[in-house]
Amino acid sequence: MTDSRLGRFLAELKRRRVYRVAVVYAAVAFAIWQAADFVLPALRLPDWSATLVVVLTLAGFPFALALAWAFDITPEGVQRTEPLVAERGAGPGRRGVIAAFGAGVVVAVAAGAVIFVVRGQPSQQEVPYPVGEAKPAIAVLPFENISPDPSDAYFADGMHEQITSQLSQVSAIRVISRTSVMPYQEERKPVRDIAAELGVNYVLEGSARKAEDRVRLTVQLIDAERDEHVWADEYDRDLTAAHLFEIQSEVAERVASALEVELTASERERIERHPTESLAAYDLYLLGRYYWNQLDTEGLERAIEYFERALDLDPDFALAYSGLADTYMVQTQGWRLAPRDVFPKAREAATRALELDPTLAEAHASLGQVRLFFDWDWEGAEAALRRAIELNPNYAPAPHWMAMCLMARARFAEAIQTVDRALALDPQSPYVKMNVGYIFYVSRQYNRAIEAYSDALEAHPNAVIRALRGGVYVQQGLFDEGISDIELASEMLEGRNLIPAAYLGFAYARAGRRNDAERVLRELQEISAERFVNPDYIAIVLIGLGENDQAIEWLNRATEARTDWPVFFPVDPVTDSIRSDPRYQELLRTVGLSELVE
Template sequence: MLAEIRRRLAAIMFTDMVGYTSLSQRNESLALALLDEQRRLVRPHFARHNGKEIKTIGDGFLVEFASALEAVRCAFDVQQSMHESNATRALDSRMMLRIGIHVGDVVFGGGDIHGDAVNIASRIEVVAESGGICITEQVFDQVRNKFEFPIVALGPRELKSVQLPMQVYKIVLPWEKGEEGRLASERRRIAVLPLVNMISGPADEYFADGMTEELISAVSKIHDIRVIARTSVMKYKGGGKGIAEISRELKVGSVLEGSVRKAGSRLRMMVQLVDAGSEEHLWSENYDRELGDVFAIQSDIAQRVAEALKVELLSSEKSDIEKKPTNNPEAYTLYLKGRYHWNERTRAGNDKAVKYNEKAVELDPGFALAYAALADCHVVSQNYGWRMPRDAFSRAKEYALKAIEIDPGLAEPHASLAFVYAGYEYKWREAEEEFKLAMGLKASYAYTYQWYSLILRFMGRLDESYEQIKRASALDPLSRVIGINLGFELLAIGRTKEAIEQYRRVIESNPDYAHAHFELGWAYYTEARMDEAIEELRKSAVMSGDDPHYKAELACLLGFAGRRGEANKIIDELEALSKSTYVNTAKIAFALFGAGRVDEAFSYLEKSYDERADQILYFRTHPGFEDFLRDPRWASLEKRLGLSK
């Protein structure tokens, strides 16, 4: 018997359905129905986070994980599923769970696990509130600088059948109410508003915007603080709204605001941290330094924000914040100019960004941030169809690897490299590893979650894709790009009406955004609202200045609507244009599918594969292409893309 006893270190999760016993006594049929529904909602999350369901214990689960972080993320996703489900339920049919997690040594055999670690996990679950998650100190030590939401100490607790009191922690869930949740969660969710440009000339506007972005990046290095992304906060540039209104729209508890003036080699900054609820000033400071001290200013601001929000910095976080990316002020100025133009998301702006950052790395070959910015430029250039994919992707990979070689702790190049691995090399496992590494390095970097969501969509893991885009949206709630991606993920999982509402919200804030009209049109198509669909896709083509991307999609839809003459006319225009400029071959293929020219369409898809045009990856989830997915030619392509089941 002794030979059969085996041990291993594991993270153990216990769940319990609150009030199940008493409900069974009052209404057994309702209790059984809710139990079945709870199990249906919860079980998929175990496998998604590499958990092993050991057994059910009454109305609860005993689940084992190899990673404490996976266990905590699984627990969060379980409670989020419960929260969303309960929002649509009557009060007497809501399902509330308690979850406890512990890490320790377990004895296993015969398909079951035993030991003190299992016993402690079961006792920790009892401490959790209804709908809550509690963890032990052993779990906290492994996840505190990696998990996206605040964790607060509840103090030592005496647990049944456990000899000594144990330190217990509670995960503060975003939807929780009450003072504890507000202080711990909302205050540590912060918006860095655009710094007011006190410089006389608009030509120096790049500096104020660049400093705003760099402050966002500096504060984002603190894992226990969630920072709203640049895209959302820049909408408040120029003022016009007060702290209270901004905080409601961004769902933040703290706001950092200020002004900047650069005069020759001198830099003056005024910043203040404000509690969004009371509008009380938590901290403020004036800086009057040499331009070469800009990194010391950014570091000091980030550390003072952490102190004001009562966040204890890890030594690694402190050293990361204090790290100087370059000793060359001119190289840094060029980098700021590059980021300013990259954020315009225009071809001309992207080209300028490349030139500025190339000059920056000439001045300082060890400037990792500038190499990371160059990688971003080339990822965007292929995504928008401005450059041939093979060329753009290879340059993006070169620059991302160079940035990582200089500074492995930068999140941005890992995210760019992940996109290259997926969209260009079809190395899906390596892409996931890079995305997860980027998340661990900088949990507030919204692009990581957005791009990871996209890759999960390509892989057919639609529920996971939806979860990741929700995380991106929480960090960048006013981003129009993330907003439409959220709509697409809703559409992909069959929540069409919600998707349409999401697209309409984006259009309400961005009425001239061509891509939002394009996505809304295809959502209308899935509801057989063909006239409205065509109208929206025509708008997208006009608003984009007849961009080939949107013209091709319009041709596809016209073909599906039986208007193949109009579709073929657009296809002729696209093929003529492709002789003088790059037109994404996957988009021409999509137009040909709509027009019923299937053989030609697959020929273009083969060209798209050879070019490594990432638009081919959208084929699997494109509305209306269901019949084409059953064609053996797609099966062949899917296998080469590394996506076959």
């Protein structure tokens, strides 16, 4: 009896075209979801907008089925569907509507579960690699310098950096960036605590000694979860370039073996390669890296000197060219140098490094930065950065800059996923944390941006991060909180970095403090008469003041100076008030961002 009723019910669903409506509705809903993935980011709507579209379309599904059961479209118009003659009086109509509605709810809930599971997983195209892959993770702690001469500390730092770099060639291991492990050089903690803070399950620690013509490196691999030594060894060799590279490759291969990771042929070839035969050139290269890591004006200038001296001894030393490119790139970031004076040098050095060694991920990443920040070649930058990631999936700057490239084109969901990968590789980097907050900010997820910036400030009292958090408060209309943050940041930097000044002038203007905003504007213009100041910083203050004609003029100057404004400001909320200006839209087309034109 039950089977016959079920059969009649299914036949009635077919007669009333419920199946057809379900198929058509599903096809239309799918088309809407696909369109939303393209349209919503272009409109700069928050990420949850796509989720809302999915929820609304799923919620409408049971109603569509119920309407299909109850009504039909005829030449005479919409009419109530008559039940079968045999069933009149028995009244399956109301029960049928309830049954159709209930079935639609069940299908919608099931479909929703599938959709959210599937959509929650990043595709291979969206993210260069998944964040949650199951593979061992290791942090190489700074090596202790036990050389008789304290000035040989650069040697221990250099060996540490190079072994970290060698291990990072192994794609089956996640290796934490040097930036995140260096704080533990001064503050040693229990291994288990360090591992928990960095999100790893293994730690490699050791010491380096350089004396006359001998070198000794002692290393030990520790299972942090069990607090057990997995492997330890000591390498005592004559001090030659060949022996140094042998030690580095042997350590990397032994660690991989201890973690039961099999190297690919290309990984083994890269690890065992000797970048130079000149010990003196390699020593100068290590000195260059040592001063580069100090990240101040004097340190960067000395780094260039040592890299160039290394190249004088070995003109085919690709790592030294890569070091030069990295140094020039840093000099463009707030060190008072005009982009046209530095980026061409960075491009030349990165290109030469790749001519000598096409597998050098660092050089691909540097070239990607030149294409991103100077050439505004969005496709070329993405290609170079993806290549860097393919060659060395543990090189944190590559996904970091990839995220900024995606952000510049309003591909916010992809940018967030990609910068999360950089954060997994470099969890203590204030710079990566800063840009996590910035991507949330430009995607109008203000609460998440505040949370990200506040978390970063707890670990690093960084002035620029504080200024950027203040900018978020200003967009929320919390002018007192925003101005307080930005004023403090300006005091901390004392004019060394002018990003806070630009945001402060904008904040004053939006808070109705026009005189203060005009004062900041005058100060920036006076500084620009003495040294290079990004013209877009002045444009931001003018936008806040509503002086759009002058703002467009200064953005034209920024374009001529090849500043990095196209990477950041077209998606920044500070430009919302000029977004519909035809002159501004023409500027976006000029820098290759036609896709952002409304």
